[in-house]
Amino acid sequence: NAGVTQTPKFQVLKTGQSMTLQCAQDMNHEYMSWYRQDPGMGLRLIHYSVGAGITDQGEVPNGYNVSRSTTEDFPLRLLSAAPSQTSVYFCASSYSPPRVTSGRRETQYFGPGTRLLVL
C-alpha cells in the first residue's frame, strides 16, 4: 500500500491564481480530511468527507472547495489564492469518522504534506 499520497510537494502561486492539491489513498478508507498547519500552531480542519459524494466544512473552509467523486481521491481546490493561504496542507484518512470509540478504525493516517507559498 502507498498509504496517503499528496501532490505536489511544493507550490508557489501568485495572488489570484487557482490550483488543486491532490490527495489519494489506497486503503479503502471512508473518511478523508484536509488540514492546514501554520507556524507554531496545530492543525486546523478545512473540509472533510465521510464517503464518496459527501463533504462538509471544517473550522476554516473559506477560500477552499472539495469534492469526493471516488473513495480514493479527495482534491482540495483553492479558488483565488491569497497570501493568507500560505501554509502546509495535510490530507488524512481513516476507516471510520472520528466520533465512535470503536478503536483502531478511527486512527488517522496522514500524507506527507504540500507546502504552499502565495506571493
Add this chain to the structure above:
Amino acid sequence: GIQVEQSPPDLILQEGANSTLRCNFSDSVNNLQWFHQNPWGQLINLFYIPSGTKQNGRLSATTVATERYSLLYISSSQTTDSGVYFCALNTGGFKTIFGAGTRLFVKA
C-alpha cells in the same frame, strides 16, 4: 467549542531522560489521539486512547476522561524522539480538533 491546551510548549531533554507531556481539554471527548510530527514534517499516529492506559515500547499514554486530561510519557528519550507532539480530540460529529503541540528537542 472545545479548548485544547498542551504543556509544556517547548521541552529540551538530554538523551536518556524521561518526560511527561500533558493535554488538557475543556469538554468530554469521544476519542483522543496522540501524534508525533518528525523534523521532516511527517505525522505519525502514536496512540488512540479515549480512556485508560496504553504502552508501546518507550512510550505510554494515559487518558483520564472524567478529569479531562491525557498524558504522554517518553522514557529513555532518544534523539529520534525530537519533533512536535500533538493531541487531537473528537467531541462528537465528524471533526477532530488539534492542540498547538509540544515541541521536543533531545540533545545527544
